[in-house]
Amino acid sequence: MILLKIILTLLIVFLMIFLISKKYNTVMILFSMSFFIMLIYTLYTGNSVLTENSSGNNIIDIFEYIVRDFSNQTVKIGILLMSVIGFIKYMEHIQAIDLLVQLISKPLKKIKRKKIIIVFTIFLVAVLKLFIPSHLGVVTLLMTFLYPILINIGIDNSTSVSAIVLGGAVDYGLSCPVTNYVISIDEISKYTNLLDFFIKYQIPIVFILLFVMSMVFILFNKTSTDSSIPKENMPTIENTENIPKIYALLPIIPLILVIVFSKFLVSNITISITAANFIGFALAFILNILYSKNKRHTFNDTKHFFDGMGSGFSSVVLIVSASVFAYSLTLIDGLSELFKIIANMKLGHFIAPIVASLTSFMTSVITGSGIAATYSIAPYVPNIAQTTRF
Numbered sequence: 001m002i003l004l005k006i007i008l009t010l011l012i013v014f015l016m017i018f019l020i021s022k023k024y025n026t027v028m029i030l031f032s033m034s035f036f037i038m039l040i041y042t043l044y045t046g047n048s049v050l051t052e053n054s055s056g057n058n059i060i061d062i063f064e065y066i067v068r069d070f071s072n073q074t075v076k077i078g079i080l081l082m083s084v085i086g087f088i089k090y091m092e093h094i095q096a097i098d099l100l101v102q103l104i105s106k107p108l109k110k111i112k113r114k115k116i117i118i119v120f121t122i123f124l125v126a127v128l129k130l131f132i133p134s135h136l137g138v139v140t141l142l143m144t145f146l147y148p149i150l151i152n153i154g155i156d157n158s159t160s161v162s163a164i165v166l167g168g169a170v171d172y173g174l175s176c177p178v179t180n181y182v183i184s185i186d187e188i189s190k191y192t193n194l195l196d197f198f199i200k201y202q203i204p205i206v207f208i209l210l211f212v213m214s215m216v217f218i219l220f221n222k223t224s225t226d227s228s229i230p231k232e233n234m235p236t237i238e239n240t241e242n243i244p245k246i247y248a249l250l251p252i253i254p255l256i257l258v259i260v261f262s263k264f265l266v267s268n269i270t271i272s273i274t275a276a277n278f279i280g281f282a283l284a285f286i287l288n289i290l291y292s293k294n295k296r297h298t299f300n301d302t303k304h305f306f307d308g309m310g311s312g313f314s315s316v317v318l319i320v321s322a323s324v325f326a327y328s329l330t331l332i333d334g335l336s337e338l339f340k341i342i343a344n345m346k347l348g349h350f351i352a353p354i355v356a357s358l359t360s361f362m363t364s365v366i367t368g369s370g371i372a373a374t375y376s377i378a379p380y381v382p383n384i385a386q387t388t389r390f
Contacts, residue, residue: 131259133173254279257279
């Protein structure tokens with residue numbers, strides 16, 4: 001039965017990957033496969049997919065779970081994405097991003113070796129991850145201004161996005177929920193504390209990891225980083241001669257706020273990324289009013305912020321579909337059974353870390369969350385270490 005659960009889980013994952021590779025709609029694949037899994041689970045076990053507050057009908061509970069997850073994700077992530085995209089749209093409209101891109105791109109264009117900029121980008125994002133422990137948060141903030149800069153200096157779309165995403169993929173630091181969770185595990189907490197764990201173990205390993213990732217990334221993106229984008233494919237930068245130079249600071253206000261009001265600087269005040277975006281929008285609006293001759297037109301221009309928020313809401317659907325799919329896999333219980341098998345195997349000190357890392361990686365791919373992967377496998381790691389001979 002245990003082997004059947006593992007095989008079934010792997011088959012579902014491979015089927016999902018296969019269908020997505022064949023250009024089937026990702027959202028519909030995730031929702032339909034999730035519904036099918038939950039329906040089979042409900043009919044086979046007679047249990048509801050809802051742990052509490054059932055509607056009274058197990059089939060209807062499947063739809064209720066999707067609706068409730070939609071509501072939860074909208075509150076947790078949806079508002080964040082909406083505020084970021086709304087802020088980007090408003091910055092684009094008042095040409096603040098164009099101005100910032102022009103000012104920063106000018107010296108960067110003199111660097112002929114784009115690989116240097118790519119490596120610097122990966123390390124920069126990783127450093128910012130210390131202040132912004134959310135992968136989604138740091139990536140969405142940097143997509144506001146760093147992504148346009150990379151494109152403008154001749155680095156292609158896929159390479160620019162991948163460098164930003166890759167730099168933020170490492171979970172470490174004092175504020176990181178993954179770090180705090182790992183330290184809370186009894187078998188680990190008795191050997192080290194949060195600060196020692198960060199300084200002695202995380203920093204050296206993260207530095208080596210970032211270096212290796214950067215080299216591998218450049219190797220696989222050699223064409224993208226060696227050649228500039230053809231001029232006809234370069235993004236269009238509007239004339240910014242009449243734009244006040246102070247506008248160039250506006251796109252980075254949310255990033256500055258999040259860094260300043262963090263655990264490393266002003267620790268007695270906390271600010272969410274969503275609030276930082278709204279503050280950035282408010283300051284940009286006030287500044288725009290002061291410089292504008294047509295006050296009514298400036299007031300009406302705020303619609304670009306709210307229209308952007310509306311378009312950002314569509315991104316929530318993909319996140320919800322991935323979340324529902326991840327939950328449906330937990331009903332099969334194949335992943336946890338796989339962790340238990342790995343934990344009880346005497347793999348040797350070379351094989352054990354590789355298997356544990358690959359398992360964690362695959363769980364991240366399946367669930368769409370590094371935190372979820374850590375929470376799933378971390379409790380089994382001490383047992384893996386105990387059964388490994390060093």
